Amino acid sequence: MAKKGLIILFIISIVFLIFGFYVNFFSRRIYFNNFTSDEQTEVFKKYKPKKISVCYGTKYNCKKINYKLKGSVNEKKLGTYTLTYIANYKDVSVTKRKKVKVVDTKKPNLNVEGIFTNVCPNGKNDYVKITADDLYDGDLTDKVKYKIKDNKIIYKVSDSSGNTTKKTFEVNIMDNEKPQLILNDENIIYLSVGSKFIEPGYVAIDNCDGNITEEVKVSGEVDTTKPGTYEITYTVKDEFANETSVKRTVKVFPKNSYKPGILSNKTIYLTFDDGPGAHTARLLDILKNYNVKATFFVTGYNNNYNDLLKRENDEGHTVALHSYTHNYGLIYQSIDAYMEDLLRIQDKVRQYTGVTSTIIRFPGGSSNTISRKYRTRIMTDLTKKVEEIGFRYFDWTILSGDAGNTTDPNKIIQNVTSAVKENETNVVLMHDIKSYTVDSVEKIIQYGLSNGYTFAPLTMESPVVHQHVNN
Numbered sequence: 001m002a003k004k005g006l007i008i009l010f011i012i013s014i015v016f017l018i019f020g021f022y023v024n025f026f027s028r029r030i031y032f033n034n035f036t037s038d039e040q041t042e043v044f045k046k047y048k049p050k051k052i053s054v055c056y057g058t059k060y061n062c063k064k065i066n067y068k069l070k071g072s073v074n075e076k077k078l079g080t081y082t083l084t085y086i087a088n089y090k091d092v093s094v095t096k097r098k099k100v101k102v103v104d105t106k107k108p109n110l111n112v113e114g115i116f117t118n119v120c121p122n123g124k125n126d127y128v129k130i131t132a133d134d135l136y137d138g139d140l141t142d143k144v145k146y147k148i149k150d151n152k153i154i155y156k157v158s159d160s161s162g163n164t165t166k167k168t169f170e171v172n173i174m175d176n177e178k179p180q181l182i183l184n185d186e187n188i189i190y191l192s193v194g195s196k197f198i199e200p201g202y203v204a205i206d207n208c209d210g211n212i213t214e215e216v217k218v219s220g221e222v223d224t225t226k227p228g229t230y231e232i233t234y235t236v237k238d239e240f241a242n243e244t245s246v247k248r249t250v251k252v253f254p255k256n257s258y259k260p261g262i263l264s265n266k267t268i269y270l271t272f273d274d275g276p277g278a279h280t281a282r283l284l285d286i287l288k289n290y291n292v293k294a295t296f297f298v299t300g301y302n303n304n305y306n307d308l309l310k311r312e313n314d315e316g317h318t319v320a321l322h323s324y325t326h327n328y329g330l331i332y333q334s335i336d337a338y339m340e341d342l343l344r345i346q347d348k349v350r351q352y353t354g355v356t357s358t359i360i361r362f363p364g365g366s367s368n369t370i371s372r373k374y375r376t377r378i379m380t381d382l383t384k385k386v387e388e389i390g391f392r393y394f395d396w397t398i399l400s401g402d403a404g405n406t407t408d409p410n411k412i413i414q415n416v417t418s419a420v421k422e423n424e425t426n427v428v429l430m431h432d433i434k435s436y437t438v439d440s441v442e443k444i445i446q447y448g449l450s451n452g453y454t455f456a457p458l459t460m461e462s463p464v465v466h467q468h469v470n471n
């Protein structure tokens with residue numbers, strides 16, 4: 001039985017073979033010759049479909065026929081396009097499809113020019129100019145990547161089709177520049193005892209590593225409960241271990257410790273002439289903040305700030321007498337004229353403060369020569385006269401410069417801080433009607449307090465400061 005089955009299977013096979021052979025060689029149909037269903041073409045290159053021919057008949061007797069071609073290829077754009085070939089003969093129709101892929105196989109251009117000595121460890125090199133472009137993608141400069149391997153730097157760029165160009169250069173890997181470490185705010189910070197120290201911050205920039213602010217280490221502590229000088233150290237290292245270190249000094253100073261009747265050998269008398277004025281209230285706020293007591297030699301002609309006379313007195317300052325009119329021509333023409341003006345300002349001060357002040361400062365000081373224009377020897381007479389009737393006049397020992405041509409607060413600060421001395425009667429001439437003077441006061445106070453000085457108001461008991469009388 002098995003043998004019979006095999007024979008039947010053999011016969012069937014033979015029949016199929018003969019049938020296949022017949023179909024292949026003798027049946028009539030449409031043939032596409034030379035046809036490929038997949039093609040590739042380079043972008044921007046004119047595309048021509050491969051030549052084919054179409055015929056109808058058998059393999060041995062085939063008659064050429066026409067065909068239609070539908071579809072097109074955009075050679076300027078990457079992608080896959082389909083072309084459709086249709087051939088008709090009698091009532092037989094055959095359609096074939098061809099896929100045409102527009103590809104970019106060209107590598108991009110990579111240009112690297114410059115100097116390769118001392119390349120940063122991370123490859124950053126400011127002395128090299130890199131450009132890259134691609135026929136299809138255009139500018140690829142932003143896509144250039146690099147890596148450091150051994151003593152080589154490898155630049156690499158790929159286009160959107162994955163074509164890659166590499167360039168390798170021998171380099172000396174080196175960072176010999178220290179990072180820059182810049183402190184925000186001042187390098188010396190003054191703090192009143194009991195206040196809070198808030199780190200003003202810093203910025204660290206390295207030539208190779210860029211912003212490395214986060215790598216900065218801060219050491220040193222500030223105890224704002226204790227007066228003293230504290231140091232904070234800021235250190236930063238770049239990846240090549242170049243180190244930069246900077247210091248900030250924090251001076252914690254005590255509040256002003258002036259007590260009436262007790263004189264220190266380090267005393268500063270801040271005196272303000274010609275006010276009160278537009279900046280006096282701000283000045284009083286600053287003084288109050290540091291518990292600093294000062295002396296105001298006031299004038300009487302500006303009634304807009306009369307209430308500040310009271311405030312000056314209430315806050316522990318000395319309200320002293322300068323002049324009601326501050327008019328040289330008027331007050332220096334006679335003793336009587338001067339006395340009339342003096343009593344007028346004394347009256348006004350009494351009216352607002354309840355205090356009868358006997359502390360005075362002559363307009364222009366006792367050494368002024370301008371008064372000669374109005375009466376000779378008037379200063380000689382006045383300085384005697386006022387003392388006889390119980391007044392006390394004060395000149396100054398330190399010029400802040402604000403009555404001259406100094407309008408820069410920093411210059412005023414420098415003038416004053418460089419002049420104050422231990423064991424001297426430091427009477428500073430300033431003017432509270434000038435904004436730049438008021439701007440300078442806080443720093444002067446900070447300097448004084450952190451250097452052990454006490455700020456005191458002038459009183460009848462204060463050491464007298466008299467200049468030479470010149471008229």
Ligand SMILES: [Zn+2]
Nearest residue numbers: 273274363364
């Ligand atoms: Zn004056």
